[in-house]
Amino acid sequence: MGRTAPTYRQALEERMKRWDEFARLLTTPEDRAAFEMVRTGARRYAAQATYVGSPDLLEAILLSVLTDLAVRLRSGPTGTAPR
């Protein structure tokens, strides 16, 4: 209501729609599972990404994805995937 700029979460979901196009041409279950893992990572640190307040959406998304992957890497393969 009354906002001028979309929230980070809104901007992220918009970008996610664009990423659907990328996912459509993934041809193996391995690729798709890995891709969804990246997507989860993008969403996981929305609070922190909002706090950055960067005009560069991709910077915020990358920080979130990379942090998520690093966490999973450190905690083993079944790491922290949501159901």
Next chain:
Amino acid sequence: MTTPDGWLLDVTESEDGRSVVLWVKDRRTERVRRTAVEYRPPFGVAGPRADLERLARHLAALPVVERVELGSGRPSLFDRRPRPVLSVTPTVNSGRRALARTVDALGGYETFTLYDVDLSPPQLYHLTHGLYPFAPVVGSGAHLTATEPPETIDYATPPLRLAPFEVRLAGERRGRIPPLDARLGSVRLGSTTLDGPEEDLLRALVGELARSDPDLLLTQGGDSFDLPWLYRRAAACGLSPREFVLGREEVGFAPTRQARSFESYGRVLYRSATFPLPGRFHIDRENSFLYDDAEVAGLVDAARLSRLSLQTVVRQSPGTCFTAMEMAHALALGAHVPWKKNRPEGFRRADRLVAADRGGVIFLPPVGVHGGIDEFDFASLYPHIMVRKNLSAETLECRCCPKSPIRAPGLGYRSCTRRVGLIPRTLAPLLARRLAYKAALKRPGIPREEAEGLKRRVRMLKWILVTAFGYQGYRNARFGRIECHEAINAYARELLASLVPAAEASGYSVVHGIVDSLWLRPIDPAHPPDPEVFARQMSERFDLPLGYEGRYDWIVFLPAVTHGLGVPNRYYGLYGDGEFKLRGIGGRRHDTTTLVRRFESEVLALFRTARDAEGVRALLPRALARADRFAERVRAGAWPVDELLVSHRVGQAPEAFVTFTDSVAALRQLAEAGASRGAGEVVRFVLLDRRSRSFRHRVRVAELLEGDERYDVDAYLELLARDAETLLAPFGVDRASLLARWHAADAPARSPYRSAEARAQLALDDARDPERTLFASDPVGLE
């Protein structure tokens, strides 16, 4: 303190447009006196002197203008020096707006700034005469003096006579659709019930009103049903407005405000027409957002502070009250209220906008059940920030303090250090008041009735304080400014970010946080920090009141059905004292069926016995068994249909729908029965056959329900499964597997509601091992 002669209950506009009416309740006789006082308040026009002079000459010749006077003043809070102001008095009060529009148009909508146009004459009368609603007064007639200021905290509410009021039609059940020519059967007023032939009944009602003389009529749907029916029948019986008077003064039978639909926070709402009864208050519980929370005690408190009539307060939003309080403080400062906000947002670079236009910190909670979590909340955080940081339109980025040390983190907006802004001026007493009430509530041996009244005042104040922040960003808010809104958020974000390391240093790790609330877990469960000490230390350190809400034995954070990560505001948990806190689950929603509510309360009653996270997990098979039992009864077609009513708020005008939905079917059914509904109204219906294309067979609206309908079993199983999934998803329960278990027929083999990542992983597992069993990984053993 002086003993008052009585109380000023209300000030209303009189029909002649030249005066206001004061309604004073005498302390000894408890009768209400009516005094009309000549009163026509002017409005102000500011602009270049030459233009004002020309305007004055032009207006003086108009018949709708009583008087014009050129003087000087500082109408705006931004004014440092006096400037010319033209004071314009219309011939009749009802002509204020039309005249103001003319003036605005004469100035080409830019030359003139207009002040005090849309304050009502009663509101201005209060403000210019040192009066307020429910003021204890001495004196008589128009010469009234309040014996205490409106801000007094420990005041006595006048003895108001409250009478429940209800109309019944002959041979009709309430809530059903009555035929248009239905006659009155009986009327209940207070403890008296009147009946008899219609005309006698109407006259008896007028007599009973005069005898018992209630100050306040309390109805359930009076604006939409009781009053319009009474007036319609009175007209049909040939009674005139002079003979049939429900207030303390004669009024016409037509409503003063027509019913309308409007949008608020993305929802379309509906407000009935209003029928004021001058001299008496009418509260329609269905037409009031605030009454159920605030009751009379809270409304009286808000009326005193806002100078708005109780009649207005009860029908408006808390935002209206807050705005009126700001207006009162502005006038007290010698300023006036701008008619149209003339303060566009300044231009700035896109990256600055992105950095500034952000809300508070909202974490994603870890999905699942967690034990031993402490919850902390800041009390009225945003209002406190506004007061502490002096955030107000005219004190932000002021010219007088270029070196101010009070700067919004990350944004740099400066706050004035020389004068206190209007918003802090308005808020500080409200915060103090709320605290004083809360402290009084803790007094030992406080009588129950008094405690109840104080609680209502606390709740009313809470609503007003909540609105205060939102109104900073609202484009039409008179004293709002978007930069204030941004600054408040910036301070709040900074605060939460500073709390993360502070909590860790005190022995807590952050589990979840939403703007002004924190959920913390002791890092070492064997030696948990003292939560009260932590709250006190943080309150001192940040100079903002952090309160300890309590320790959860366990709390369940729920996932989003789409991506499976936590949803900030969807959880349920059990405090150590046995109280539940529920957010965003079915039973909290207004549109939920009784079926779903019953299911939830059974599951929660079961979980109440769990003392920790492990205990909740252990109860899961029993929770599922409950779900099965519910499903069995639903499948047998044995559930009472009145517990299956679905409510739906109509989002648009009925003719605007392009697809055939359940609501459309319900609306058509109602229309066929002669009852039309507008956008924002609620329809309630039972689903009979969701696949039907016929509005008669698809649903049955509540108003036409007979009780022996056959409902759509699959539709209700689906609702039940969806709710069970909401509550139990963190434990591996999903809708599709529940449905498969209940009726197998055409349920999808695998849940479409798992997160995208989980689905992709399942597909990968399938590809690797096609033989693997469907629910092998399921922790609850659905097979």
